[in-house]
Amino acid sequence: MKSRETSGKYIAKLLRMLNLYLNHSLKKFDLSSGVYIFLAELFDSDGCTQDELTQRIYVDKALTTRALTKLEQSGYIRREKDERDARINRIFLEQKALDIEDEFWEILLNWSTVTEQGMTTESRTVLISDLKEMSLKASDYLTHNLGRKPQ
Structure with missing residues (x-):
């Protein structure tokens, strides 16, 4: 029988566990896993612009609008109209975020320490390189097959 083991299965599991960790760890800042990536x-x-964030993430x-609204209401960011084009919103960090x-x-680096425990520096470097490569391939696929814009 062909193996049903996929990298996506473990990446999805890790994401769900990361979300649990972040929801617990960021609660003191009134932040959640749903907005952390925008703040990061x-x-x-x-x-950067709101559209740039949408594409990068x-x-x-x-x-994006919902996440930024939460961050704005919590005092972490502000949105300003672009000086040259009022249709564009630029997003700026407030002092509270800084x-x-x-x-x-x-908090984020601690999760990496937890999940990479026991790995050699070389193994960690290879893992990050492989994940970056997978991310680029996924981006290329989405761009060419689903019409999504690249990062």
């Missing part, structure tokens, strides 16, 4: 992306690209515009940035990343 903004820490690396403060001032591979979600639909409605989900105040938790170090602890936010500490």
